[in-house]
Amino acid sequence: MVEFDIHRGKIVDLQGIVELENNCFEDPYSENQISEDLASDNNLVLVAYDGELLIGYIDYKIVLDEAELLRIAVLKQYRGLGLGSKMIAESYNYLVGVKEIFLEVASNNKSAIQLYKKNSFDFVSVRTHYYKNGADAIVMKKEGIS
Numbered sequence: 773m774v775e776f777d778i779h780r781g782k783i784v785d786l787q788g789i790v791e792l793e794n795n796c797f798e799d800p801y802s803e804n805q806i807s808e809d810l811a812s813d814n815n816l817v818l819v820a821y822d823g824e825l826l827i828g829y830i831d832y833k834i835v836l837d838e839a840e841l842l843r844i845a846v847l848k849q850y851r852g853l854g855l856g857s858k859m860i861a862e863s864y865n866y867l868v869g870v871k872e873i874f875l876e877v878a879s880n881n882k883s884a885i886q887l888y889k890k891n892s893f894d895f896v897s898v899r900t901h902y903y904k905n906g907a908d909a910i911v912m913k914k915e916g917i918s
């Protein structure tokens with residue numbers, strides 16, 4: 773695995789995350805949403821850099837001992853290098869006291885589903901027609917973080 777700098781996201785990372793969101797998602801988070809998550813004590817945002825370039829990020833919402841993995845994204849040209857897994861592994865150092873992580877993923881998002889399976893997330897259920905485009909969501913969870 774190539775070494776990249778992964779650390780907690782701050783407001784200086786806002787523009788990089790906005791660009792990443794716009795590159796990676798059909799329904800990107802707004803600048804406002806991202807800046808709220810960066811500022812919130814109830815979110816954990818980690819960012820990954822290659823030099824000055826923001827190449828990945830992960831965003832969790834934390835409620836008591838549960839976390840929801842809201843977003844994970846890696847710039848296209850950096851995919852398949854293990855960065856997604858590295859950000860997930862790194863996040864466990866920050867998710868102290870969290871016992872379970874939940875997430876929803878579109879049933880046709882094969883690379884994300886593979887990423888989660890590889891990182892020991894288990895299938896929980898399907899939410900049919902969950903997304904605006906009619907796609908189903910798969911709910912997954914991981915137990916035993918701490």
Ligand SMILES: CC(C)(COP(=O)(O)OP(=O)(O)OC[C@H]1O[C@@H](n2cnc3c(N)ncnc32)[C@H](O)[C@@H]1OP(=O)(O)O)[C@@H](O)C(=O)NCCC(=O)NCCS
Pocket residue numbers: 796797842843844845846847850851852853854855856857858877881882883884886887888890
């Ligand atoms: C999902 C995403 C974050 C994965 O990031 P990544 O850095 O490429 O992931 P990794 O390199 O750590 O891959 C981990 C595992 O996921 C799987 N995987 C990753 N990309 C894949 C692909 N294109 N096809 C199939 N499996 C894939 C593989 O099992 C891989 O392990 P392996 O390389 O040892 O076989 C990235 O594809 C992405 O940004 N997608 C767009 C945004 C998105 O859909 N996010 C998820 C919903 S919020």
